[in-house]
Amino acid sequence: MxxxxxxxxxxxxxxxxxxxxxxxxxxxxxxxxxxxxxxxxxxxxxxxxxxxxxxxxxxxxxxxxxxxKPDPQRVLIFQEHALYPWRTVDDNVGFGLELAKVPAKERRIRVNEVLEKVGLSGFQSYYPSQLSGGMKQRVSIARALVLNPxxxxxxxxxxxxxxxxxxxxxxxxxxxxxxxxxxxxxxxxxxxxxxxxxxxxxxxxxxxxxxxxxxxxxxxxxxxxxxxxxxxxxxxxxxxxxxxxxxx
Ligand SMILES: Nc1ncnc2c1ncn2[C@@H]1O[C@H](COP(=O)(O)OP(=O)(O)OP(=O)(O)O)[C@@H](O)[C@H]1O
Ligand SMILES: [Mg+2]
CATH class of the missing domain: 3.40.50.300 (P-loop containing nucleotide triphosphate hydrolases)
Known part of the structure; x- marks a missing residue:
């Protein structure tokens, strides 16, 4: 810590x-x-x-x-949430893990865990345009939390x-x-x-x-x-x- x-x-x-x-x-x-x-x-x-x-x-x-320099232990959530519109919720949240070369299976487990925490289970395959403002914000928080900062x-x-x-x-x-x-x-x-x-x-x-x-x-x-x-x-x-x- x-x-x-x-x-x-x-x-x-x-x-x-x-x-x-x-x-x-x-x-x-x-x-x-x-x-x-x-x-x-x-x-x-x-x-x-x-x-x-x-x-x-x-x-x-x-x-x-x-x-x-930046470090995955310190995560910044920006003033405007910047989700990738062409990626699903799953893939937006898993993006940082992908960059860190975490294997797909472990990625899926961690993404699901964190989506559950922010109340977005069931929305894995949605695109940002299909979500409400509050849900988008939760995706961007999930994207930070999945890295266990x-x-x-x-x-x-x-x-x-x-x-x-x-x-x-x-x-x-x-x-x-x-x-x-x-x-x-x-x-x-x-x-x-x-x-x-x-x-x-x-x-x-x-x-x-x-x-x-x-x-x-x-x-x-x-x-x-x-x-x-x-x-x-x-x-x-x-x-x-x-x-x-x-x-x-
Ligand atoms: N990369 C940069 N190059 C030049 N000036 C910058 C840069 N980043 C910020 N500034 C200037 O620094 C000042 C502070 O900006 P900052 O974004 O930190 O303010 P803030 O307190 O977050 O404002 P707000 O509440 O409106 O978000 C502003 O005058 C801004 O124009
Ligand atoms: Mg500011």
Whole structure:
């Protein structure tokens, strides 16, 4: 299992300073979330942990080792799920195993197992165009989980879903995470979602992104969105993001 450490990281794209001195650690098995305004560098942080981007200053470490390239132990689920339209559910989910040259028989067993977990048994032979939005999202989560990753990086995974599917998916994610030992980092615009899911919530400032505040909660799961503890934490995060009310 993996501890992820972002060690005094700054990032520039040309002249554009995107991240400024970001420093935080996600412990093994922890569920962390980042909220922050659009363009503040959240996806860039995730891409660095996934090994798809390098820091301009500082370093990103997994169990003390510098991350320099992608690794199947750290899986990123993108903002837009990118399923192959010409592949069935089975073949989309099994794609990473194919690349890893896992034999067909073992592949089939692992794919079936994970499809069962995400509630998609029976849809093996469907194509993405024949699935609902929520089902497509579950396929992309299954595609990550089938690799048994130690670190799951989620970039706005439910952004495109309707509110009801979103709530269901949140519960499913907690079920999958519990007892798995996975370290999770979730990027979300949805403060409610962050409070519902995460142990630790980092708030980022507008670009250049910095961590402006860290919130931790030990609220028991399943969490009650109407409890005073939940509402209070949501308020604190809103205040931290400085989303004011408007005057007429
Ligand atoms: N490969 C790249 N080359 C140049 N600039 C980039 C690159 N990737 C990201 N950026 C810039 O970095 C900034 C942060 O982008 P990033 O995608 O990390 O933001 P974000 O916080 O995820 O935003 P959103 O909430 O809208 O997804 C943006 O201004 C973007 O234009
Ligand atoms: Mg983003």
């Amino acid at each position: 993996q501890t992820i450490q972002i060690d005094r990281v700054s990032k520039k794209f040309g002249q554009l300073e995107v991240l400024s001195d970001i420093d935080f650690t996600i412990e093994k098995g922890e569920f962390a979330a980042i909220v922050g305004p659009s363009g503040c560098g959240k996806s860039t942080v995730l891409r660095m942990i996934a090994g798809l981007e390098t820091a301009s200053e500082g370093q990103v470490l997994a169990n003390g080792q510098r991350i320099q 130690e670190v799951l990086l989620l970039d706005e995974p439910y952004g495109a879903l309707d509110a009801i599917t979103r709530l269901t998916m949140q519960n499913e994610l907690i079920k999958l995470w519990r007892g798995s030992g996975m370290t999770v980092l979730l990027i979300t615009h949805d403060i409610d979602e962050a409070v519902y899911l995460a142990d630790t919530i980092y708030v980022m400032s507008p670009r250049p992104g910095r961590i402006t505040e860290k919130f931790q909660t030990a609220m028991l799961r399943p969490r009650d969105r109407n409890s005073s503890e939940f509402v209070k934490l949501r308020h604190q995060i809103m205040d931290s993001l400085d989303i004011g009310t408007y005057s007429i």
